[in-house]
Amino acid sequence: MVSMKDISTFCGVSVATVSKALNDHKDIGEETKAHIRQVAKEMGYSPNSAAKSLKTNRTYNLGVLFVDEAMSGLTHDYFANVLDSFKRTVEEQGYDITFINCCKKREGRMSYLEHSRYRRFDGVVIACVDFYDPEVEELVRSDIPLVTIDHLFNNRCAIISDNIKGMRDLVHYVYDMGHRKIAYIHGADSAVTQSRLSSFYLTCEELGVEVPAQYVREAPYRDTKGTYEETEKLLALKNPPTCILYPDDFACLGGINAINAKGFKIPEDISVAGYDGARIARHFEPQLTTLKQDTVQLGRLAAEKLINLIEKPKTTLVEQIVVKGEVISGTSVKKI
């Protein structure tokens, strides 16, 4: 692998000159600069990021911790979309991303923080199901520039999908469609779940919609079996709801199947709505009414915030940025 030293000996100049020429410093003559660059290209020179970052203390590499229930954010539609947008944005600015190793079974493994220090990430982004993991907390309490997604920590930047408004809008939507018996199968406990749940209760109260205790049930996120069972219970009530809200679009499929299995029609007999705005939700029948979270914006803002935190720490506010979603009106909620 050809280094600056090779170029310098070939050109008969010092390595300092080569470095400056390649980095376009002003105190190098134009011809020398051009010559050195030409030679570098011809010799197939490749800069060494390790050496560079050793000296400059900057890696231009960002750590990503995306962990879902299955210990991976990659197969999680929402996470994957946010990450995709995050990735695009940071790449435009010359940063790379590396996953923080979340395989917890290796013996000699490092904690998230140790790993982040080892790789000297310039910054870290976190999206988790379990933000109460001690290792996550350790990372959050560190001095590494960091933004979290959908969870708020003290004195840390957060990009948050507006679950309060999202759920409110969704409830208003079904209310406006005439529904007054609205059930909600919510996901497992988390900050996100809590926001949506309290917003659900609050909005119903404001609208004067009564919510029987049996109407509110829990099932894991993205789990069709759980929602299938809870939906069955809802349908078996003597006074069943006319509309059921689900934790997410995928889980909603479990509910749809339970409803179909009972011989009911959607939306004629019963209405359903999801959450997330998964791409697929618009492509099957019934087209899901859902609250589409703005994953593009979430990822982009997380990236921009993180880079600002890294590059201009003094002038970057530590703040929470809330990203609004949008009700996607499908055919799964009937006007009554």
Place this chain on the structure above:
Amino acid sequence: MVSMKDISTFCGVSVATVSKALNDHKDIGEETKAHIRQVAKEMGYSPNSAAKSLKTNRTYNLGVLFVDEAMSGLTHDYFANVLDSFKRTVEEQGYDITFINCCKKREGRMSYLEHSRYRRFDGVVIACVDFYDPEVEELVRSDIPLVTIDHLFNNRCAIISDNIKGMRDLVHYVYDMGHRKIAYIHGADSAVTQSRLSSFYLTCEELGVEVPAQYVREAPYRDTKGTYEETEKLLALKNPPTCILYPDDFACLGGINAINAKGFKIPEDISVAGYDGARIARHFEPQLTTLKQDTVQLGRLAAEKLINLIEKPKTTLVEQIVVKGEVISGTSVKKI
């Protein structure tokens, strides 16, 4: 950030001794070793991967190039699942993964190869829609340990989903269900598409199934609009097929919608089958009959192969490994 030097001055030993103690070399006394390690922990020492890899020429970092039509493999279900499995496997072995920057619009950007050299990846894995991208070819022709997924290059390792057998099995399945008028809407041209298409023709021929030219059509992968339109054309034929095969499960939804829109029932009036075995395919009605590609195995084998290539180059075969899929029998193909 505390370094070995800090530890060495604190302990009154040389940095060499600290290095050896922390790396568990045998020529350091037991008490010294224990003491140094203790101090390192107390001082909050963190090794510097950049310095380490500068010296050792090993980064324990792998480059990932996953590019789909939308310039990102993250939101592509099949790619994301393969990558997830790949990631788990390499993490178990102490490797990290970093994406090869595929944002092509930046002015000062590096080519895939330049980027890989810059980061000094120990190896690279590639899964692409367009393997004929000159930059991909440049990377493949380099001396970097590399495995490709679903595409074969000269003298390079490849992990390949068995599209030949997959399509054969799928055709046999629908044949065994009694279908003789089988249409195939295939994806855009690529190695994968070609394998499936020729296998389709071949298998039909072997089975004595005649395939009218109008039965074979093209639509982009994962595009519901394209399959919707092509399906409409198929349905409008004077002698329409009884079963339609689709490029993938997602695209299949487009076909399903077209069929429903015409007032036909699946599978009573017409049968459909997908490809991929997307998780979602099992959760809506009709449950899709599909060929499930073994993404877990694909990712795992790619990871193992790549690491072998890196760690024991002499004894690792350059070979193609074929991974078989499996027909998942749903309810979308009727027995006739």
Place this chain on the structure above:
DNA sequence: TTGAATTACGAAAACGATTAAGTGAGACTT
């Protein structure tokens, strides 16, 4: 007792870059 082997550690170079400070030559000012 002497020479050889073993043990435990240190000195120093090297990896490939960056950068502050220094230097010599020529141009310009007064």
Place this chain on the structure above:
DNA sequence: AAGTCTCACTTAATCGTTTTCGTAATTCAA
């Protein structure tokens, strides 16, 4: 003519490791 600038480089230190070679002290064999 002497001093002052600029320009275009070079010198050398440094970042945090690893690793080869050396060496002093101790143990062992004969």
